[in-house]
Amino acid sequence: MRDVFSTYHPVVNFAYFTAMLLFSMIFMHPVFQVIALISALAYSVLLKGKSAVKFHTLYMLPLLLFMAVINPAFNHAGVTILFYLKSGNPVTLESILFGAAAACMFVTVIVWFSCYNAVMTSDKFIYLFGKILPSLSLIFSMVLRFVPRYITQMKVISSAQKCIGRDISQGNVVQRARNGIKILSIMTTWALENAIETADSMKSRGYGLRGRTSYSIFRLDRRDRIMLALMSTFIAFVLIGAVMGENTIRFFPSVKMSGITPMSIAVYTAYFLLCMVPVLVTIVEGIKWKFIVSKM
């Protein structure tokens, strides 16, 4: 399925991921953690399909179990002692719960980051930073242009040198090192020489004149504004919950968290909706599409 959320304005994407990363790191309440983990997993599966499922079961699940198990073996704080280890250290219920919560948080953050990478492409990132520092965004853009170019050229030089028997894969260790340095030296000369023409091209197109503007293909339209408003509302709800102490949990010395009340349920719902925004918009659009097609 095509992800709809990544077609929103970069500001929307960025705000969403910032909120998600911060919230899933700060709010350790079990309900919050479960919501965040499920949403992150759902979104990553939506974005990457089968490969995400494979990744989660192969790497994330073992990581989660490992971290949950390792914590009580080293952390002996807490008042509810379950049993004693051979070394004489106690294993406590609190440390087991904390281990599970920490592992869950860790995995959630990793999964969020993988989604972030898929959605926030370099040009979106550049665009956002260009809003703050226009010259920095141009530098970013130029770096992204030149790194692949230099890598290609490096290969060209290396294969040319190979054909005169002077590549890093040829000769003994000393020769290889020498050849490597030689290739770097050719590369440097080449880069400097060619940069002159790039500079000419930039100057020729007026680079350095006063009042440079920054163009982008992104536009903050009505859809983006509505989405921002919606997300702000949810975030406000969650923050109110945070102020009221609904979102946190205390593990040591004994577990303590706020119980379930109508207010807490409202906060949970807001958080759930916020986390599921990308998945929900995609599903809604999918249904709409089916509906339109069936009408035609």
Added chain:
Amino acid sequence: MEVYRIENVSFAFPGQKRKALSHIDLTIQSGEFITLCGKSGCGKSTLLRQLKTVLRPHGEREGIVYFGGRHLDEADQRTQASKIGFVLQNPDNQIVTDKVWHELAFGLESLGVDPSSIRLRVAEMASFFGIQAWYHRSVSELSGGQKQLLNLASIMAMNPSVLILDEPTSQLDPIAAADFLETVKRINRDLGTTVVITEHRLEELLSISDRLIVMEEGRIIADETPVKAGEMLHAMNHAMFKAMPSPMQIAAGMGGEGAFPVTVKEGRQWLDALLGDNPREYHEELKEADGKKEPAARPAIAFKDVWFKYEKHGPDVIKDLSFEVQEGQFYCIVGGNGTGKTTTLSLISGMHKPYRGKVHISGKNPAKMPSRELFNQYLGVLPQNPQTLFVKKTVEEDLYEMLSGTGMTNEEKAEKVGVVVDFAELAPLLAMHPYDLSGGEQQRAALAKVLLLEPKILLLDEPTKGLDGFFKEKLAGLLKKLNAAGVTIVMVSHDIEFCAKHGEICAMFFDGSMITSDSAKAFFAGNSFYTTAANRMARHRWSEAVTIEDVIERCKATSLQASV
């Protein structure tokens, strides 16, 4: 209205007595299409760079350049940036940003145009140039031709009144170059933009050029309509006449009465007028002896049912390729882009291994030979970009570097270097930095480096790319000398004219395999489209006349017969 008026401009680079430009007087009218030609180093680029102040090289300058009636030095940078568009030689070097859309907008951003106007202009340009399809792509995914088109579009987005192009197609293959020049023509024709261009590919430009300006050693020696300029060059018996289109050279070779033909079409009409409605076709059998040497006991290079692909699940790049190159042959491989020509070279040099079939050079598998054995006194490869070989500060040090670690005494080294320096005519260039040489000189220096390894087989990848006619001839001379000394040469090229003139065997690549191969004459005589301009012009009379000399010779013979 005049766009430029150049009055008595002279220029010398710092520390050099010789003037790169001397007393240039030139007026360029609005909407004109002007082609500038001349040997490498004649001052073409220097002259073009005088037309925009930010691109002017340092040095001593005299005289005045007027732009739109005003002193160019007084025109502010903003006006110059937008009104004078400049496209440089190398497509890659001119691109600054990573995305196509950003590159299109770069100039407008610099000028401080507001984003909504940029949106409009970029959209217009993308539509005019047909860029929409790759508007969102990264520039690193584009082909050379697309990159140069992008450079042109990003300059046209600033809406310049004059477009200056400095050998824009020298790094492109013929198809991409023709495409690019076609777009330049369209800009001139449909938008009325003044165009000043320097080019080696005159065949495609002269038919639409209003004026052809020929330069030599910093001076303008002809400034006329293309036909007249051609006549002047011919009358002067000038070396640059060799760069003119084949029909013009053929007409001149026949004594040249009336206006010279410029295009193939005009050439055909001229030929028909010359020979009259004489239906007597002049067919001669190709001499059988030609090109049919006794096959040697062991071919220098042999491919047998070779298949190759770069990735496991990737497409086959080479499909069922079988051919043999005999010892001492000059073998040319021609064909379009991406048909597997360069890949074939990499298979010969053992860089890649086929996944099916066999590659043998002199009976051995190159991929299994140790590099010391393979590349010393055996196989020499001249890369497409000679700059990738240079490591030292001067040409001389660079040549000596090749012999380091061979255990030769200094005298032996000096002797060997002396021989290749004489051979490649590098003596005046020895103290220079390799990057300061012109394209043709770099090529010769790189060839000299490779020759120090004394190869028996020489592989060349597009050796004529970006060279002008003079340097091509020089290169051809060197290659022929090597060939005569027994070196087997395999050359991959887009340059049909060069292959026709100098190659011994020509082979055409298509879709990963060799479609046909034959002696150069028979090969081009058998093609009806993929052949030289001279052949296309004269093939309705003599299909086997491939080079300019062939056509002239047959013309003379026929008119002699007619007069007898």
